[in-house]
Amino acid sequence: MVRLRLHLVAGIVLAFAVRGPAFAADFTVPPVPTHYVTDNAGALSSATQTSVDAELKAYEKATGHQVIVWIGDTTGAVPLETWTGDTAHQWHVGRRGKDDGAILFLFMHDHKVRIEVGYGLEGSLTDADSSRIIRDDIVPRMKANDPNGAVSSGVAAMLTTITPSYAGVTPPPAAENVAPPIVSGAVISMFGLFGVFMLFIAFVIVMRIIGSIRYGYLVMRKGAPAAKKEMKGFAFWDSSGGGSSSSGGSDFSSSSDDDFSSGGGDFGGGGASGSW
Template identity: 55%
Template sequence: MAALIVALPAAAQAAETPIPASPATWVTDTAGVLDPATRSALNAKLSAYERSSGHQVIVWIGTTTGDAPLEDWTIRAFTAWKVGRKHLDDGLALFIFMQDRKVRIEVGYGLEGKVTDAKASRIARNEVAARLKRGDPNGAVTAGVDGLLAAIGGTDNAATDQNGQTGALQWTDALPLLLFFLVFAIFFGMLLSARRAMHGMYTIGRGGGMPFGGFWSSGSSGGFSGGGFGGGFSGGGGMGGGGGASAGW
């Protein structure tokens, strides 16, 4: 009984092993095992892949998960970092822990049909762990990324989610917006016609300026800042739990 009382706090502490802040780049190497050229090339490759396909694929290299079990740590990190697009859950992460000598691939639900557990296991064992065992971390991560991208395949930005909907904007989604602008155009045209008919009896705005000028001027001059690709990696709201595989060396 006393042993159980002691074990429970230890288990709770392991489950609460802190997860680092969301990475700012597609490849994060806190263990310092990648050379700068490899890290830069992989970041560029995964950034370009996200732009072309919409899928978020990241690499995170650390030393240890501490007392937390490998899969517990990686799924919590994957979820906390929101890898993949919201509702599509099409993210994928390659985790490597140098001190623990462990590899883990986490797959979002939206990609589990393409990156099956069997494929993930083969890549983790044959492409990543085998090269790490030979002392080649640069080759291991490069081969792992290439294998995962090949398994996902395609450059479909309109990836289908679990409800059969697509990530691209559908015409039915845009219909309310189109109706709004149609009504606005009709209303604005009526105002202009009334203005001409009254020969200046009524003015629209101070000094005859166009109405709703503030509405238009408050538009997109500041640019979109909702997690684009120019400033580095930013989680898209996805979730994990679609499977994966682990390996050691």
């Protein structure tokens, strides 16, 4: 019994105390960017911002790889690599399973730059490559007070290093980018029409239940007549109740086509750092 109690105490203590070298939330990770280029320090001209954004979007369309730029002021007391590594890990840039994302971080107040490379791109954008890009393309321009040049040439160097054949603007379509059909013909025929029918019935029933819960909720909040009025617009396929969060893969285009949304890729601390 004493042993058991010790275990309990150990469990409780562990749950609170061993947070020491914890990985998540040692600092506040900024929200997942909604554009390919995010400039929180006002370092870039709007022309550069627009053109690099468009370039990175076209690049993702062509190759599937997600490359983004994020400019901030400082990482505060957090070491640069810890800050960018944890942030990249939580943003999930790149596709799930392929982990083919890369992020160019610039910190204007700290005078620091880092390229974070997802697991899947470590082979084509090696640490030595990242280091060379920082040394040759970014740092000299930052020193010359030319952040626009630094970002556009740094990004261009990253893209051509990852995809040597990538020529920019009108990219060739990539075969690997074609999404597989969700349900193949064989599965449907195996499953049978009857199964599809049953699924549909189940779907309708579930939607009815959701509808009645929603109705009850609205009655509770607004009273019956208002609820009835609001429910008129509630078709059974309406899904306005659940907002979709963008990170974590498989999102079905939650927002407009111009925006960036991360695909679920993971990072392992690859890349390089520099300062100017």
